[in-house]
Amino acid sequence: MxxxxxxxxxxxxxxxxxxxxxxxxxxxxxxxxxxxxxxxxxxxSEFRREFSLVETIAFAFSIMGVVASVSSTMSFPLVSGGHVGMVFGWLIPCFFVMTIAASLAELTSAMPTSAGLYYFSAKLAPPRWAPLASWITGWANVTGQVALVCSIDFTCAQMIVTALNVGSNGAINLGAGPTFGILLAILFTHGIVCSAATAVIARLNIFYVIVNVGTTIAAIVVLLACSGNQRVSTDTAFTMYENNTGWSNNGWAFLLAFTSPMWTLTGYDSAAHISEETANAARAAPIAILVGVGATASLGWLLFIAASFATASVSQLLGTDLPLPMGQLFLNVLGKQGMLAIWSLIIVVQYVTGAAQGVDASRVVFAFARDNALPGSRWWKKMHPWTRTPVNAVWLVMALSGICGFLGFSETALSSLAGASVIGLTRLHPGPFTLGKWYMPIGIVAVSWVSFIVVLLVFPPEVHPTADTMNYTVVIIMSVFIFASLSWVISARKWFKGPVKxxxxxxxxxxxxxxxxxxxxxxxxxxx
Incomplete structure (x- = not known):
């Protein structure tokens, strides 16, 4: 040092x-x-380092948007296990995700750069394979980041549609076209927000985290305090298992409940992607990763416990006409006015989560373009002279997210796949945060878990999927890997050498x- x-x-x-x-x-x-x-x-160094430790933690936490993410993914544990799916389908994966977060925190501390995952893979892979590892990981990461922006904002649009439906007593029931229009409007406003200077974005994240934590605590309290006679017993809340997937094996059906926490606990590597905008990044970024994941895992579990107590009938929630079962649960517990009040706050949380994810994705695009790995890299790596942020990259992310939504890909677990490419067991010069002698067992657990969960997350949540219920993760993954592999064989292997100095x-x-x-x-x- x-x-x-x-x-x-x-x-x-x-x-x-x-x-x-x-x-x-x-x-x-x-x-x-x-x-x-x-x-x-x-x-x-091209960014202004405006993120403090607190603001970096706020960014890593806000990007996971715990209350909004739980609200948008509640259907998975409901279908895959009912009460047990909600409580333990969330808790179990969180322990394994913490091993991934710890490994990424160590790597980020040693190499605090916006390139993040694909830079790590280039440095951890054997020299002969470093460019290929970096190329594949980079394309997977860029695609996952864009798809996650689309997924978050598409869900925000669904939440708005839910509010309109409830507020109008069912008179307003918008279809796919208007929902897509709302998605485009959200993406446009996010493009404006994400184009701001780093100092503005950093300060906004304090507001984000206040709204996020406050709404989550409010949701927990009202679900427990206002459920009244419909609140189930402790035994039912923690032990009642219901398999509504159609899969005959209950154990396999329960595993599919893991989709909810895995969808929520993504984006925590965002602290790495803003590390070039963070003061004392080698210390602040790993702390943000660990605190962000730990806080989200804890609050999410408490929220699902509260939801389990307030759920009098799993089948009634699954049969709702509303786009999201959590909306029906709040309607059952709070009535129309109360539901709309808490739901409005959840929409705000989902919106700011999408804004944070937009910043994260734009930094990944900028970093990959900086290494000349994207078509038109010279445009996407440009820094705006006033804001000192990659404004072109921001609008590329929003445009691609709009296309992603147009194709109907509204959910993806590709971020988990991107993480799988970069958890290595090679030692580097450690930064301020290091796992010490525990790096090997933690790394083994992290790699094993990601290998397992990536396979799990490509399965449909129910048997006999249709075009509407199919899990399109596998389509996106295969498209990315076919493209990346073919482009590598045809062209990139001749000129792409990994991160460019x-x-x-x-x-x-x-x-x-x-x-x-x-x-x-x-x-x-x-x-x-």
């Missing part, structure tokens, strides 16, 4: 920029150390390089 980096760690305990930072001089030292470390990883660090002096690797200038690293 350099003298600048050591000094930055020692001075990162004050409060000027937020908890965990000192006065302006100390903060500048931290940012300078961040830029030096980024140069060692091969990249020029844009700077070379020599005692604080960095040289910039063009797309072909030729040096174009030389200057000292500057803090922002």
């Amino acid at each position: 350099s003298a600048d980096e050591k000094r930055a760690v020692k001075t990162s305990t004050g409060t000027a920029h937020g908890p965990g930072y000192g006065d302006d001089e100390s903060l500048n030292a931290i940012r300078h150390a961040d830029d030096v470390l980024l140069a060692k990883l091969g990249y020029k 844009t700077v070379e660090d020599r005692d604080g002096i960095v040289g910039e390089f063009d797309e072909k690797g030729a040096r174009v200038e030389e200057k000292s690293v500057e803090s922002h």
Whole structure:
């Protein structure tokens, strides 16, 4: 560790920029150390480092949108296990997801760059296979990020449709066309929000987390306090099992309930993707990953327990005419006015979750384009001169998400697949956060779990799927891998060598390089 980096760690305990930072001089030292470390990883610092520790945690937590995500995925545990599916179908996967989060936190601490997953894969793979590993992981990650934006915003549109249906006593029942129109409107507004300067985005995440946590706690309280006579016994809430999948094997049916937490507990690697916008990133980003996952897992479990107690009839919720069963549960418990009040807050949570995911996806696109791996990379890696953010990448994400929604792909578990490509067992120079001797057993558990869950998540939730109920994850995954594989064989293997150095660090002096690797200038690293 350099003298600048050591000094930055020692001075990162004050409060000027937020908890965990000192006065302006100390903060500048931290940012300078961040830029030096980024140069060692091969990249020029182009963002303003405006995210504090608290704001980075808020971003990682908000992107999972616990109350909105639980509300939008409640049908999976209802179908796959009823009360047991809600309570234990959430709890069990959370332990395994924490091993993935711990491994990613260690990698992020060692290599805090917006490239994230595909950069890690390039460094962990044997040199001969590093470009291919980086290429496949990068395309899987980009596709997963875009699909997740579409999925979140499509669900937000469904939530709005649900509110309109309840508010009009069923008179307004919008079909696929109007829902798609709402999706496009949401994507457009998210494009505006995500194009803002880093400082604005960082501060917005404090608002996001307040709304998120406040709404989640409110939902837990009202489900328990207002369910009255329809509240079931403790024995029923924790032990009553119902298999509504059509699968004859109850054990297999229960496993399909894992879709809900796996859909919710995605995006926590977002802290890595904004690490070039974070002060003291090697420390703040891994903390954000672990706190974000831990808090989401805990609050989500409490919310599902409350929902299990408030569910008098699983079959009645599954038979609702509303797009989402959670909406029917709130309607049963709170009545029309109460349901609309809490549902409006959940819509806000889903909306801000989509905004956070839009930022995350745009940083992934920017980073992959920076390594010249995308068609039109020179456009998507451009930084706006005013905001110092990749505005072109933002609007590319929104456009592709709109296309994704037009094709009808509204849900995907591709983020889990992207994570599978980057959990390695090779040791690197550790950052401030390290798993120490536990890296091997934790890594083994993480890899085993991801290998299992990726297979599980391509199965349909019910037997005899139709075009409307089919799980399209497998279509997206195969499309991405066929494209990535063919493009690699035909062209990319000849020119793509993995992450491209844009700077070379020599005692604080960095040289910039063009797309072909030729040096174009030389200057000292500057803090922002």
